[in-house]
Amino acid sequence: MNRRFFLGTAASLLASSAIVLDGLPAIAKGVDVNAVLNDPEAPTGGNPRGDVTIVAFFDYNCPYCKTSAADLARVVKEDGKIRLVYKDWPILTESSVQGAQFALAANYQGKYETAHHALMGISGRGVTGDTMLEAIQASGVDMKRLQADLTAHGPKISALMQRNLAQAEGLGMNGTPTYLIGPFRASTLDYDGFKEAVAEARRRQAAN
Secondary structure (H helix, E strand, C coil): CCCCCCCCHHHHEEHHHCECCCCCCCCCCCCCHHHHHHCCCCCEEECCCCCEEEEEEECCCCHHHHHHHHHHHHHHHHHCCEEEEEEECCCCCHHHHHHHHHHHHHHHHCCHHHHHHHHHCCCCCCCCHHHHHHHHHHCCCCHHHHHHHHHHHHHHHHHHHHHHHHHHHHCCCCCCCEEEECCEEECCCCHHHHHHHHHHHHHHHHHC
């Protein structure tokens, strides 16, 4: 088993909240599990009818998020039965907030994942807002539409990030990245770690 995978079987259950995802009973310090899994404003990827849901909390200036992002995308694509929920959680720098705003605005033109992968592809930490904007522009996002959506939907975008923050705090998360994979919580994972986590989530579901 990947050394970074889980924190032990008991500890890997989402904190002490006894939360179990994917429709099973859940108690999570006031956190609405359905809101975590199905916020209508939160971007999603993968298979919308997938049998395992991965909820990814991340920051565009987090080097560990960037390390995991490509492997997560690969596993979601190859598996074909994973539903991925993106939770922009910009907690590191002011430019992290800008990056999240850009990506979430791109969602209004159906280009969230395009912007997300462009931002995750920028190496290093402390990336400026200008550099992030250049990466999104190079990815093919319509920049005029992006600016218009930032203006028109700014309050909705801010409200979504506040909900993400409240959920992360309610679930006792300590930093980015944090992945909720079925009934488990994990931090930085590589390709094999994600595959093992998904397989274990499926085994746990089958056992229940």
